[in-house]
Amino acid sequence: MTTLWKPEILDPANVSDAARIKELMSDSVQLVDHGPALQDEIGKCLPDVKEVSYRIVYYPWRNLALRLPEAGAFHGIRENRNRLKIDDHAAELIHAARVGIVGLSTGYAIAIAMVSLGFQRFRLADFDALELTNLNRIPASLMDIGLNKCVSAARRMAEINPYCDIEIYQDGVNPDNCTDFVAGLDQLIEVCDSFSIKVALRETCRTARVPVIMNTSDRCMLDVERYDQEPERALFHGLAGDLNVATLSNMGADERVGLALRIIVADNVSTGLGASLFEIDRTLQTWPQLSSDVTSGAGAVVDIARHIAVGLPVASGRSFGQSYLDLVQPEPDYASFPSAPPRDTNCATGDLKRDMIAAAKLAPSGGNAQRWHFEWQDNQLELAVSDGVQVAMDIDQRGSLVAVGAAWMNARALAASRRSLGDARLSSGDRALVELGDGDGGLPNYLAEFIPRRMTNRRHLEARGLSVEDIAALKNAAWAEGGELVLFEGEARNSYANFLARAERLRFLSPQLHDDLARELVWPGEEPVRQGLDVRTLELSPPDLEKVKLAMRPDIMAALRERNLGAALGDPVKDAFAAAGLGFVITIEGEGQEAYMRGGAALQRVWLEATCRRLWAQPWSPCFLYAQTGDEAASLMPEELKVEARALHEEWVETVGLGARKAVLSLRMGYGAPPTAVSMRE
Ligand SMILES: Cc1cc2nc3c(=O)[nH]c(=O)nc-3n(C[C@H](O)[C@H](O)[C@H](O)COP(=O)(O)O)c2cc1C
Structure with missing residues (x-):
């Protein structure tokens, strides 16, 4: 059987490759230099490339070697x-x-x-x-x-x-x-x-x-x-x-x-x-x-x-x-889908101070808890975490601070769109401030328009990856507020979802996290649902809602915990990420409460930019998202799950490459149809 079907690709700058080229030449292999013939195309196709490096490609079955651009330049020209x-x-x-x-x-x-x-x-x-x-x-x-x-x-x-x-x-x-x-x-x-x-x-x-x-x-x-x-x-x-x-x-x-x-x-x-x-x-x-x-x-x-x-x-x-x-289905025309139901909170009454508060309220918050307090002091809006029931996941109020940071972003974006933004800053404590003025603080005008349209969409989305332009715009949005995106695309998206699935199991098996989750959900009949997670926004089929009811039973979770079972509790997160363009984590540098508020602003800016690009998002994080150490992660768990929580937390820090950075939120995102139900506000 012949093995002569692979060309040899030789880099003249590499010593052993150079020796091989010399050997071929002395073996009377014919060398054809395509460099001169390609000059014109290189100039047109790769205008930003100053110098193209070349390879010698030896085709043994032809006794011929070609001098060709290296792979990147070669593809850039060939597929131009x-x-x-x-x-x-x-x-x-x-x-x-x-x-x-x-x-x-x-x-x-x-x-x-x-x-x-x-x-x-x-x-x-x-x-x-x-x-x-x-x-x-x-x-x-x-x-x-x-x-x-x-x-x-x-x-x-x-x-x-x-x-x-x-x-x-x-x-x-x-x-x-x-x-x-x-x-x-x-x-x-x-x-x-x-x-x-x-x-x-x-x-x-x-x-x-x-x-x-x-x-x-x-x-x-x-x-x-x-x-x-x-x-x-x-x-x-x-x-x-x-x-x-x-x-x-x-x-x-x-x-x-x-x-x-x-x-x-x-x-x-x-x-x-x-x-x-x-x-x-x-x-x-x-x-x-x-x-x-x-x-x-x-x-x-x-x-x-x-x-x-x-x-x-x-x-x-x-x-x-x-x-x-x-068989190639036309791209769904999402414009023809019924749009999401309208928001109950209007941030376009024309009364600036009222509208800024309404915009702040339209920010996302974990479990729709809205643990925030907004107050005008003359011409300065003060935003802070309010008293109220704190859930275990919200370690040191870090999740609530993220929500306040997102609200701060919304208030700034609204004032900017009316050229009424003055100084806006985060105090070193837990306060975020927005003063009225006559500028836009460098914020794009269009962001405000998407404040009421941004919403969590828990429907299955298209698995198609995001366009490069969309990804670049999202990264820029995060950078503009000091945040960074760690992306999980393609195969990495699936491995990340598998990781989240293991963490999701811990969330259900930890009695305190389970209890928090059960209290967050608001079932039909328990109206009004101005706070908490209206189960209709989970976008689940009737059989899946029945499964949620089972998963909300502490006795069933205890039985699984005692037998070290329950891997299936992670299946929904795997399915959700498989039905999304990508998964990503927003991270932020810095210490203390201010870092989390800044992270919340980055989250919201990314989410508004995504909404403008017809992208939908759903946060889905490991239950120890706000744990900075293995000990903090273990503190959320009963004795028998502490070791596993520590190990998973370590894996999380490594997977996201956190180092000294703080995790703000993990989300899935993709193109798709609008949600059929929206959350409300108090
Ligand atoms: C810090 C934080 C954590 C969140 N975690 C989740 C989550 O794990 N799963 C989920 O489906 N939504 C999550 N959300 C989304 C909230 O449930 C959502 O923002 C809230 O219900 C309000 O709905 P809206 O985003 O449609 O306005 C989170 C939001 C924030 C700000």
């Missing part, structure tokens, strides 16, 4: 024209996605189109060698006849982009290596001939929650099976009943053929394919595929793969011809 169709963030997701392709006939055309589009990480499988009969449809070359198809494809791919990361399975996929092949894939493109391998791959992908795309190269029939989103989904859309590897192994050859026909649905096949099926192994070597079908099918597959890679909504289903675009 895509940028308004595929923005930088989407391009990163496409670069990062690992795609498996099984069957390198149709798969050959797909692989080439994928590399051209920008996909870079591949796993290819085919045991077959290239034959002349393959060249009726696949973009290989006469030079490669006799070569394994994966090797031939990998070489062509490397000749388009040498920085691709390609693994190949020259023995093809079989029941023994199927799991290995699928492990770590983000998508599988299944275009092989073997029915049993098709079934085995689907079963493995369903377990591993990997989406499968199949193209049948007849009338451009394309199938999408979103096992990542539907882990219970029947294989082949259920067209073969409850099929799996075990049931298939008990079937005879005729039964299998019948089943395969049921899956492709005999009525759907073109006349040419239908007639050919009677001639296979007689006058035809195998079933027919035209270059036009394979090429247009490849385009459809890559387009679907691109949508899935960037997190755009694609449904499971089957399509023909260009109708594959029907």
